[in-house]
Amino acid sequence: MPQSTFTEMCREELELCGIGPGSTIAVLSQGRERIEYADAFLEAAAQLGAVGFNVRLPASPNALDGEEGVWAVGQTPLAENRPAIEALKGVDLVIDTIFLLFSAEQLEIQASGTRVLLCVEPIDHIRAMPPSTRLRERVELAAKMLEGAKTLRFTNAAGSDVTYRLGAYPAMTQYGYTDTPGRWDHWPSGFAFTSGADDGVDGTVVLAPGDIIFPFKSYVQTPITLTIEAGRITSIEGGVDADLLREYMESFDDPRGYAISHIGWGMLETAKWSILAHDRRGMGMHGRSFYGNVLFSTGPNSELGGDNDTACHVDFPMRNCTLYLDGEPVVVDGDIVVPALQADGR
Numbered sequence: 071m072p073q074s075t076f077t078e079m080c081r082e083e084l085e086l087c088g089i090g091p092g093s094t095i096a097v098l099s100q101g102r103e104r105i106e107y108a109d110a111f112l113e114a115a116a117q118l119g120a121v122g123f124n125v126r127l128p129a130s131p132n133a134l135d136g137e138e139g140v141w142a143v144g145q146t147p148l149a150e151n152r153p154a155i156e157a158l159k160g161v162d163l164v165i166d167t168i169f170l171l172f173s174a175e176q177l178e179i180q181a182s183g184t185r186v187l188l189c190v191e192p193i194d195h196i197r198a199m200p201p202s203t204r205l206r207e208r209v210e211l212a213a214k215m216l217e218g219a220k221t222l223r224f225t226n227a228a229g230s231d232v233t234y235r236l237g238a239y240p241a242m243t244q245y246g247y248t249d250t251p252g253r254w255d256h257w258p259s260g261f262a263f264t265s266g267a268d269d270g271v272d273g274t275v276v277l278a279p280g281d282i283i284f285p286f287k288s289y290v291q292t293p294i295t296l297t298i299e300a301g302r303i304t305s306i307e308g309g310v311d312a313d314l315l316r317e318y319m320e321s322f323d324d325p326r327g328y329a330i331s332h333i334g335w336g337m338l339e340t341a342k343w344s345i346l347a348h349d350r351r352g353m354g355m356h357g358r359s360f361y362g363n364v365l366f367s368t369g370p371n372s373e374l375g376g377d378n379d380t381a382c383h384v385d386f387p388m389r390n391c392t393l394y395l396d397g398e399p400v401v402v403d404g405d406i407v408v409p410a411l412q413a414d415g416r
């Protein structure tokens with residue numbers, strides 16, 4: 071794809087983010103990584119009459135964005151760089167190309183009123199899943215439903231049956247752009263989520279063949295049974311996939327890694343469940359966003375305002391689940407059944 075096409079995409083994205091004459095943006099990057107992203111955003115900002123600059127950190131080997139198949143979240147090269155943090159707090163919008171999510175630095179930048187847009191996926195993935203105001207409406211409605219519910223329960227044919235007590239944490243949206251001061255989003259994405267109370271998740275989750283494990287970027291082949299008691303995983307049973315997951319989680323040597331993290335469902339009709347069969351680049355927004363997946367996850371809840379900032383975070387986009395809010399079905403066998411949440415033509 072020519073760089074000019076990406077610049078055009080970035081201009082449309084910045085317009086959705088409310089950037090125009092007089093706005094200020096900063097692109098955060100490191101070394102030579104994603105330098106073409108910085109170029110495209112800065113050119114797009116200039117075309118819109120906005121002021122832009124690039125905060126470029128020294129190259130550092132890291133696996134923050136999950137590209138390497140491991141994912142130690144929350145620890146960023148920005149932590150020791152006070153002047154860079156202050157520069158980022160001074161603009162309307164930060165484009166994050168290094169992955170600050172789950173870090174104290176990101177929370178500090180957001181608290182200053184600066185909005186943050188994560189942009190790390192391969193450019194053709196970004197192009198395949200364009201955001202829209204329509205997607206935003208649907209995702210915001212989903213978040214409103216999550217916020218109004220007291221319980222969330224989901225099941226699948228493999229034997230999952232787990233219930234979350236809601237109300238302790240807000241619901242959050244990801245629709246791929248942000249024009250709201252202090253708000254974070256990720257281009258591309260499309261889902262809504264919340265968290266159960268710290269001790270308020272109980273039941274069994276059985277990951278079925280075809281369900282995805284991030285950061286492994288692989289499909290489950292043999293069922294994995296997770297027993298969850300009072301918000302923590304107490305056993306991981308099954309075949310080779312269970313062994314792999316158990317050893318990965320043990321490697322963090324952190325009991326807080328067994329907590330239950332965000333829960334919600336994917337709403338993006340352009341995202342492809344099957345992509346990892348032939349394309350394992352990026353951190354996996356196709357897999358996390360695909361329409362009707364129930365996105366179950368474990369580990370930190372600092373993103374939602376909780377105090378668990380463990381580096382062990384695993385996302386499990388699950389197919390063919392049925393999800394209820396206060397007993398009312400929202401997703402049935404992997405399909406969204408509430409008309410106002412459905413994509414056009416579904």
Ligand SMILES: [Fe+2]
Pocket residue numbers: 332367383384385
């Ligand atoms: Fe996650």
